[in-house]
Amino acid sequence: MKKKTLWVLVVIWGIACLCGSRGCREQERIALLALKPAFELPSWEGVKCNPTTGRVTQLMLSASRAHRFNFKTWYLNASLLLPFEELKNLDLSFNNIGGWIAPKEPNLLSSRLSKLEVLDLSFNSLDNSILSNLGTIPSLQCMFLQHNNLSIKNLSHLENLHLDGVHLKPVGTIVQALGALSSLRILSLRYNTIEGTITTQGYLGPLTSLRLLSSSTSDLSGDLPYQSLCNLAKLEELDLSFNGITGRLPTCWRNMTSIRILNLEDNEFTDSVTSSPLSSLTSLEFLSISGAHFDVPSSLGPLSNHSRLKVLLLDDTKLTIDTKVASSPPRLQLKVFGMSNSQSKGFILTSLGFLNHQYDLRIMDLSSNDLPGPFPAWLLENNTKLEKLLMANNLFTTLEVPSMTLFNLSMMDISNNNMRGELTPKFCANVPNLVHLNLSANGLERSIPYELGSIKSLFFLDLSGNNFSGGLPIHLLDSVVILNVAYNNLQGEFVFSDDTMNLNLSYLRIGHNKFTGNLSFLSSHVNLWVLDISNNFFIGKIPRLIANLSSLTALDLSKNQLDGAVPQELCNLGGLKYLDLSDNNLYGPLPSFFVAQEVSHIHLNRNKLNGTIVHALSNSSYLVTLDLSENEFSGSIPHWLGNLSQLSILLLRGNSFDGTFPKQLCSLKTLSIIDISQNNLFGPLPSCLGPINISRDYANKVTSAPYNVITNGGWSPWNYVRPFRTESYQIRRGWQEEAPLASHTVGFTAKKRLDSYKGYALLEMVGLDFSCNQFSGEIPPGIAILQDMLVLNLSNNKLTGHIPTSLLSLTKIESIDLSYNNLIGSIPEELTQLNFLEVFNVSYNNLSGAIPNKNQFGAFDESSYYGNHLLCGVPLSKNCLTTIDLNCSATKSCTKAKEDGFIDQETFYISFGVSYTMVLLVIPVVLFINPQWRQGWFHYVELVITICRGSIFTCYYFVQDSFLKLSNGRTI
Numbered sequence: 001m002k003k004k005t006l007w008v009l010v011v012i013w014g015i016a017c018l019c020g021s022r023g024c025r026e027q028e029r030i031a032l033l034a035l036k037p038a039f040e041l042p043s044w045e046g047v048k049c050n051p052t053t054g055r056v057t058q059l060m061l062s063a064s065r066a067h068r069f070n071f072k073t074w075y076l077n078a079s080l081l082l083p084f085e086e087l088k089n090l091d092l093s094f095n096n097i098g099g100w101i102a103p104k105e106p107n108l109l110s111s112r113l114s115k116l117e118v119l120d121l122s123f124n125s126l127d128n129s130i131l132s133n134l135g136t137i138p139s140l141q142c143m144f145l146q147h148n149n150l151s152i153k154n155l156s157h158l159e160n161l162h163l164d165g166v167h168l169k170p171v172g173t174i175v176q177a178l179g180a181l182s183s184l185r186i187l188s189l190r191y192n193t194i195e196g197t198i199t200t201q202g203y204l205g206p207l208t209s210l211r212l213l214s215s216s217t218s219d220l221s222g223d224l225p226y227q228s229l230c231n232l233a234k235l236e237e238l239d240l241s242f243n244g245i246t247g248r249l250p251t252c253w254r255n256m257t258s259i260r261i262l263n264l265e266d267n268e269f270t271d272s273v274t275s276s277p278l279s280s281l282t283s284l285e286f287l288s289i290s291g292a293h294f295d296v297p298s299s300l301g302p303l304s305n306h307s308r309l310k311v312l313l314l315d316d317t318k319l320t321i322d323t324k325v326a327s328s329p330p331r332l333q334l335k336v337f338g339m340s341n342s343q344s345k346g347f348i349l350t351s352l353g354f355l356n357h358q359y360d361l362r363i364m365d366l367s368s369n370d371l372p373g374p375f376p377a378w379l380l381e382n383n384t385k386l387e388k389l390l391m392a393n394n395l396f397t398t399l400e401v402p403s404m405t406l407f408n409l410s411m412m413d414i415s416n417n418n419m420r421g422e423l424t425p426k427f428c429a430n431v432p433n434l435v436h437l438n439l440s441a442n443g444l445e446r447s448i449p450y451e452l453g454s455i456k457s458l459f460f461l462d463l464s465g466n467n468f469s470g471g472l473p474i475h476l477l478d479s480v481v482i483l484n485v486a487y488n489n490l491q492g493e494f495v496f497s498d499d500t501m502n503l504n505l506s507y508l509r510i511g512h513n514k515f516t517g518n519l520s521f522l523s524s525h526v527n528l529w530v531l532d533i534s535n536n537f538f539i540g541k542i543p544r545l546i547a548n549l550s551s552l553t554a555l556d557l558s559k560n561q562l563d564g565a566v567p568q569e570l571c572n573l574g575g576l577k578y579l580d581l582s583d584n585n586l587y588g589p590l591p592s593f594f595v596a597q598e599v600s601h602i603h604l605n606r607n608k609l610n611g612t613i614v615h616a617l618s619n620s621s622y623l624v625t626l627d628l629s630e631n632e633f634s635g636s637i638p639h640w641l642g643n644l645s646q647l648s649i650l651l652l653r654g655n656s657f658d659g660t661f662p663k664q665l666c667s668l669k670t671l672s673i674i675d676i677s678q679n680n681l682f683g684p685l686p687s688c689l690g691p692i693n694i695s696r697d698y699a700n701k702v703t704s705a706p707y708n709v710i711t712n713g714g715w716s717p718w719n720y721v722r723p724f725r726t727e728s729y730q731i732r733r734g735w736q737e738e739a740p741l742a743s744h745t746v747g748f749t750a751k752k753r754l755d756s757y758k759g760y761a762l763l764e765m766v767g768l769d770f771s772c773n774q775f776s777g778e779i780p781p782g783i784a785i786l787q788d789m790l791v792l793n794l795s796n797n798k799l800t801g802h803i804p805t806s807l808l809s810l811t812k813i814e815s816i817d818l819s820y821n822n823l824i825g826s827i828p829e830e831l832t833q834l835n836f837l838e839v840f841n842v843s844y845n846n847l848s849g850a851i852p853n854k855n856q857f858g859a860f861d862e863s864s865y866y867g868n869h870l871l872c873g874v875p876l877s878k879n880c881l882t883t884i885d886l887n888c889s890a891t892k893s894c895t896k897a898k899e900d901g902f903i904d905q906e907t908f909y910i911s912f913g914v915s916y917t918m919v920l921l922v923i924p925v926v927l928f929i930n931p932q933w934r935q936g937w938f939h940y941v942e943l944v945i946t947i948c949r950g951s952i953f954t955c956y957y958f959v960q961d962s963f964l965k966l967s968n969g970r971t972i
C-alpha cells in the first residue's frame with residue numbers, strides 16, 4: 001500500500017517537473033520520465049528539444065547521480081535511449097556507469113540514434129561492452145571516453161577521439177584499433193599510460209586525415225615510430241611533450257609542411273636543431289623543445305627563416321655558442337621567447353645574435369642563466385611592446401633605466417641578481433603600468449623611491465633581500481595587494497593612516513627590518529592573508545582586535561618586544577595555519593582553545609608563558625609543529641598530544657614539565673623530532689615509540705601548506721614549465737647560494753653545536769632528545785625502532801642497565817649521547833658498524849671493559865669516555881691489562897643551559913634547540929580579492945591535478961618545487 005502511494009507521488013512529481021522541459025513532444029516526455037529514475041534526476045535542466053519538431057536533441061545527464069554521492073557502478077538499460085531518434089548530443093559523464101544492457105536487436109541502437117554526433121562517456125567505469133554498439137553509429141563525430149577502463153573498437157566515422165586519461169592496455173590491440181579510425185582528425189591521448197615503447201608496428205600509420213595529435217604525458221619511451229609518423233602529412237598540431245622519447249626526429253618530417261604547432265618539451269632526444277627536420281619546418285608558429293635534449297646553436301641560425309614562428313621555448317636547453325654573424329638579418333620575429341636555465345658555459349647575452357634583431361617581443365624569459373653584465377635595458381628599448389620580462393637568477397649588476405616610457409610592460413622579475421645602486425624615480429616613471437615587480441635578492445640600496453607608490457596598477461611588489469634604507473613610502477600601501485619588503489634596513493615608525501587604508505592589501509611582509517611602533521594598525525586591515533612583522537622593534541600587546549583579521553592564514557610576530565598575554569581572540573582566525581609568536585616577552589598562561597582547529601604550526605618558544613597547558617590545543621588535530629620550548633610551563637605533558645595524529649615536531653625543551661612520559665604519545669606515528677630536554681620528567685623511558693614513518697609524511701604536510709602556493713613567476717603562459725626549471729637551476733647553483741629570504745628554519749643542536757636546519761635538511765632530521773631530566777630504568781631496546789633517527793640524546797638522566805645492542809639498527813644515526821647516567825657493562829662492539837656515527841658520548845657512567853676501536857670509533861677521543869673507571873684501551877691512556885684509576889669528577893651541566901642559551905661543548909651536551917622562523921616567501925591564496933588571481937589560483941590547482949594525474953615524476957618535481965620555494969632549503 002505504502003509503496004503504491006510512493007510511486008504515485010513520484011510520477012506526479014515527475015510530471016510536474018516535466019513542465020520545465022517545455023517544447024518537448026508528448027512521447028519524448030514519457031520517455032524522459034522513464035529515464036528519470038535511472039539517473040535520479042532532480043530536474044530537467046539538461047534537456048533540450050527542437051522547438052519546431054518537439055524532439056529531444058540534447059540530453060546532458062552529467063553527474064546526475066553524483067548529487068547523492070552514489071558511487072556504485074551501475075548498468076544503464078540502453079533501450080531507454082531508443083525513443084530519442086533526433087538526439088545529437090548526449091552527455092553521460094561522471095555517472096559511474098559500468099556498461100549498458102543493450103537492446104535485444106543488435107543494430108537497434110545505431111539505427112535509432114542515427115543523428116548522434118557528440119557522445120560524452122568520460123569519467124565512468126565503462127568496459128568494452130559499450131563500444132561494440134556505438135561503433136556503428138554513423139553520425140558520431142566526437143566521443144569522450146576519458147577516465148574509463150576501455151580499449152577501442154572500430155569507429156571508422158569518428159573524427160575526434162579524446163581518450164585522455166584512459167589506461168590503454170593491451171597496447172597491441174589498441175594500436176590496431178586506432179589504425180581503423182581512418183576519418184580521425186583529432187586524436188587526444190594525453191595522460192594515458194601507453195605501456196612500453198611507441199615503436200609498435202603500425203601505430204597511427206593509416207590515420208592520414210589526422211590534424212591534431214596529442215600524446216603528452218603518456219609514458220612514451222623509445223624512438224619515434226618513423227614509418228607511421230611519416231604518413232601524417234596533414235598534421236597541424238603535434239604534442240608529444242612530457243614523455244621519454246629518445247633518438248632523432250624522423251627525416252621525413254621535412255615533408256610535414258602543414259605543421260603549425262609542435263611541442264616536444266621534456267623528452268630524451270639526442271638530436272640537434274641544425275641537422276634535424278626542425279630547420280625545414282618553416283610553417284611552424286609554436287615550437288617548444290624545452291628540456292628535450294636538443295643541441296641548439298646560440299645564433300638560432302637554423303631557425304632564422306621561420307618567419308611564422310611566434311613562440312619559441314628553449315628552456316633547459318643546452319646551447320652551443322656560435323658567434324657566426326648572419327649575412328642578412330633573420331626573418332625570425334618572435335613574440336614569446338623562453339630560454340631559461342640554459343646551462344651553457346660562457347653564455348653571455350651577445351651570444352644570442354638574433355636578439356639584436358627582435359623588435360616585436362611580448363614575453364621574454366631569460367631567467368636562471370647566470371648572465372653577467374649590466375642589465376640589458378636595450379632589450380626593453382628595442383621591444384617597446386614587451387609585456388613580461390623574466391630575468392631572475394642571473395648576475396646582472398646595475399639596474400639601467402630604459403630611456404623611454406614602456407607603456408606595455410606589466411611584469412618584471414629581476415630577482416636574485418647582483419644589482420647594486422639605487423632604484424631611481426626615473427625608473428619608476430618609465431614603467432607606468434607595471435602590475436608585478438620583483439627586485440628581491442639584489443643589493444639595491446638607498447631609499448625606496450616615493451614614485452613607486454605612484455604606479456597605481458602595481459599589484460605585486462617584492463623588494464625583499466636588498467639594502468634599502470629609510471622609511472617605507474606610505475602611499476605604497478594604498479594600492480598594492482602583495483607587498484614584501486622583508487630583509488632590508490628599513491626603519492621608522494610603521495603606521496597606516498586611516499585615509500590611506502587599502503582594504504585589498506592581503507600579503508604584507510616587513511620582517512627583518514628596523515621598524516618601530518605598536519600593532520594598533522592591525523585591526524583595520526581585515527583582508528590580510530599573510531602578515532609577517534618578525535624581527536623588528538614592535539612593542540606593546542597583541543591587540544584583541546586581531547580577531548577582525550579573519551582571513552589570516554599565516555601570522556608571524558616573532559622576534560619583537562611584544563608583551564602581555566597570548567590573546568584568546570586568536571581563536572577567531574578560522575583559517576590560521578601558521579602562528580609564530582616566538583622570541584617576545586609574552587607572559588601568563590595559555591588560554592584554552594586559543595587557536596582554531598585548522599592550525600598546523602605553532603611557535604611560542606622563548607617567551608615567559610607559564611601555567612599548565614591543560615586544554616590549550618587539545619582540539620588542534622592538524623597540528624604538525626608545536627614549539628613551546630624555553631618558557632615557564634609546568635604540570636604534566638598532556639595526554640591529548642597523543643590525539644594530534646599529524647604531529648611531527650614536538651619541542652618542550654626548557655620548561656618545568658614534570659610527571660612521566662605519557663604513553664599516549666606512542667600512538668603518534670609521524671613524530672620526527674621530539675625534544676623534551678631540560679624538564680623535570682621522571683619514570684621509565686617510553687619503549688613504545690615507532691615504528692615511525694617519519695620524514696616523508698612530514699614533507700607532504702609541509703608541502704601542502706597553504707602559503708607555499710603560487711610561484712613568483714606570475715601568470716606567464718608557460719607558468720607550468722617554471723617550477724622544474726627553477727628547481728634544476730637551484731641544484732646547479734647549489735642551495736648555499738640561495739638568498740636568505742626563505743627560512744623555514746629549525747635550530748638544532750645535533751653534533752655538539754646548534755645548527756640551522758631547513759628545507760631538505762629539516763625534512764631529513766629525525767631526532768630524540770630526552771636529556772636533562774630524571775628518567776630512570778633501562779634504555780628500552782625498542783627505542784631503536786626509529787630507524788631514520790640521526791640524533792639520540794639521553795644524557796643527564798638516571799638511566800641504568802646496559803647499552804642495548806639494538807642501537808645497531810639505527811643505521812643512519814650520526815650522534816649518540818648517553819653521558820651522565822648510571823649505565824653499566826661494556827660498549828657493544830656491534831656499534832662500530834654504525835657508519836655515519838660522528839659523535840659518541842658515554843662519559844660519566846659506570847661502563848667497563850675494552851673500548852671498541854674499529855671504523856668510526858677510531859675517531860673518537862678520550863672525552864667520549866671520561867668518568868668510566870672501568871673502561872680501558874685506546875683512546876684512554878689506560879691499558880686494558882692494567883688497572884689504574886682515573887681521577888675524574890663528574891659535574892652535571894643541565895641547569896645553566898636555559899638562562900644563557902649556551903651549550904656546554906666540553907661535556908658534549910647535546911640538545912635540540914629548535915627555533916622556527918617562518919617564511920612566507922611565496923604568495924598565498926588571494927582568491928577572493930581579484931578575479932585574475934583567483935583564475936590563476938584555479939589554474940594552478942588544475943595544473944597540479946593535471947600534472948599529478950599525468951605522471952608521478954613530474955608531479956613530484958612540481959610539488960617539490962613548490963616546497964622548495966617555501967623553504968629554499970640549505971643543506972648543511
Ligand SMILES: *[C@@H]1O[C@H](CO)[C@@H](O)[C@H](O)[C@H]1NC(C)=O
Binds near residue numbers: 251252
Ligand atoms: C617527401 O615526399 C616526397 C614525395 O612525396 C618523397 O619523395 C620524399 O622522399 C619525402 N622526403 C622525405 C624526407 O621523406
Ligand SMILES: *[C@@H]1O[C@H](CO)[C@@H](O)[C@H](O)[C@H]1NC(C)=O
Binds near residue numbers: 356358359378382
Ligand atoms: C637593439 O638594440 C641594439 C643595441 O642598442 C642595436 O644594436 C640593435 O640595432 C637594436 N635592434 C633593433 C631591432 O632595434
Ligand SMILES: *[C@@H]1O[C@H](CO)[C@@H](O)[C@H](O)[C@H]1NC(C)=O
Binds near residue numbers: 588610
Ligand atoms: C605566571 O607568571 C605570572 C607573572 O608573570 C605570575 O603572577 C603567576 O603567578 C604565574 N603563574 C604560575 C602558575 O606560575
